[in-house]
Amino acid sequence: MINKEHKLIKTREVIHLQFIAWPDHDEPNSITSFIDLIKLSKEIKSKIKNSDQYTDLEKQSLTVVHCSAGDPCLANIKLNSIDKIQECIVNLRKQRVMMVQSLQQLAFCYKALAYELIKFQLKE
Numbered sequence: 001m002i003n004k005e006h007k008l009i010k011t012r013e014v015i016h017l018q019f020i021a022w023p024d025h026d027e028p029n030s031i032t033s034f035i036d037l038i039k040l041s042k043e044i045k046s047k048i049k050n051s052d053q054y055t056d057l058e059k060q061s062l063t064v065v066h067c068s069a070g071d072p073c074l075a076n077i078k079l080n081s082i083d084k085i086q087e088c089i090v091n092l093r094k095q096r097v098m099m100v101q102s103l104q105q106l107a108f109c110y111k112a113l114a115y116e117l118i119k120f121q122l123k124e
Contacts, residue, residue: 027108
């Protein structure tokens with residue numbers, strides 16, 4: 001961080017993950033690569049929380065997701081066990097107008113959820 005006198009007073013580590021396999025107005029070729037990125041993000045956050053090299057404040061770091069998709073739908077359906085994809089997308093579109101722009105993208109949301117739910121069921 002820099003103060004108003006333009007002097008460096010604090011630095012922060014930023015970890016940036018970018019999913020580049022999602023073409024604009026289309027869907028990714030692989031559901032697993034998309035799910036793997038979500039898992040990687042959670043693993044990194046968990047390692048930071050359990051590490052001694054970070055302060056308590058740094059361990060409470062935020063995750064910023066910039067996407068036009070909707071991985072919050074994955075978390076929502078696991079918590080509620082019901083299909084609320086449409087409601088989830090409507091709520092997310094209030095924050096990100098161009099989210100889920102095509103039928104293919106909507107279908108991908110359902111495919112990704114189905115993939116994760118099948119894996120979740122097989123674990124139980």
